[in-house]
Structures are given as structure tokens and as C-alpha cells.
Amino acid sequence: MSDKSNPAAISELIEKIKAITKGTNLEKWESIAVSTTTFEGLETLKEKLFALGEEARAANALKNDLPQRVMVDHFFNVTGMGCVVLGVVTQGTLKVHDSLTTFPINIPTEVRSIQSNDVDMKTAPAGTRVGLALKGIQSKDFDRGYIISQKEEVAMKFNMICHLTKFTPGLGVGDAVHLFAGLQDMPATISSMAIGGKDVTQAPPGSDCTVALTTQKNISYSKNDRLLIAQLNNPKQRLVAGCEVV
DSSP, rough: GGGSSSSHHHHHHHHHHHHHHHSSTTTTOOOOOOSSOOOHHHHHHHHHHHHHHHHHHHHHHHEEEEEEEEEEEEEEEEEETEEEEEEEEEEEETTTTOOOEEEETEEEEEEEEEEEEEEEEEETTTTOEEEEEEOOGGGGGOOTOOOOESSOOEEEEEEEEEEEETTTTEEEEEEEEEETTTTEEEEEEEEEETTTTTSEEEEOOEEEEEEEEEEEEEEEEOOOOOEEEOOOOOOOOOOOEEEEEO
């Protein structure tokens, strides 16, 4: 698009993007125009991406000494190996023969072997995408987003402090929503809400409120996790609120 736009139009577009994203996590993101014919701006974009990669590696390195935690996104059986899962080590350093537990189903799980990019590994630090052969559990026991770790919180009833996005039509008591914790998502119903310590039946866009809800099944989470409330039947803005469990 930058090839067909004059510099003034590009600057105008950048300002519009800033206005749209004001008050969101995207507010301070940098805009870089790249030509698809002369490739002007491409090196700047590449340098920015490489710098972000280094920041991510440094942030993951700080998590290597934390308790192991793996978020699972795929699972299947392999002949001669049994249950295999794919996922990401979100914290800690995973080792072969680690004895952990799969949550929220609370099944003891042993790591038989570890691979990353088809290379066998004895250990996998935080940030590594891994394939794990597991002992003590079957692939049919898994669902997307299950956590393999030493300890997780597991619940169906949640009390949360939530900030509603300014783009949502709002949130009300009795609303049917979906609660997301990592890659887990579960239908839920809002049972009560409060703003400033006073019970309310409706929270307007952009407001901060306390929300109590109940999910259909257990969800596993860590107290440091940020949970999301979504309304999947809303055609314009599905994301409703970001929440912290209290």
C-alpha cells in the first residue's frame, strides 16, 4: 500500500491507527511503511523483528529456573511410542523423566522423551516448542490448552477483576460468554457483577468491574495468568474483557 500512497497519506494513516488503538495494548506499537517494489523500509522492519526476538529470548531466559510448565496445543498417538503432545514450555526447564501432572484432569504424567524441530533433547528451556512422548496418560485424555506442570489452580467458579474493552457493547448479569485461560476456552455464565463495590446488572464499555462467573467444566490456570472473557456470537467485537482472578 505504501507504494501507492504519498508520504502525507502514510502519515495520516499512522495517526488514524494511533487513534484507533489508543487505550489498548497496541497504543505504543511502532508503524513501519514498507515498499513492495523498492523494498524501502524492509531492513528497518527486519531489524525491529530481530530486536524483538532478542527481547523474547532474554525474557524466556529469566523463566528457566521457575517450576516447569508446558501448554499443550496438539495431541495424538504414535505407534511404538504411545501418547505424544505438542506444545510450548512457557516457564522452567523441562527434563526427560520429569514427573509432573496434567491439569485440569489431574493425571500424573512422566516425560519419556523430548524433541524440538525433530531433534532429540534431554532438556528444554523456557520458550522452546516441544514434542513430548508421555507415560501414564493417553491422547484421548487431552484437550487443547491443557497444562503439564507441578501445580495449577483448578476451578469452575471464578471471581475476577475485569477491564472491559471500549469497543464492546458491554457485559451483563446472566450473559452467556466464553472464558479463555491460555488456549483453554469454556462456556460460562455471568452470575454477578459489581462496580466500585456496588452490585450492578450491567457494565458499560471501558469500565472496570468485579465479575463472578461459572464455567461448564474445570479450567486450570496460574494466579499470574490473564484470563479473557469473549462473546463469540458478537459479529463485531468478540473480545469483551481482560481479567485477573482474585
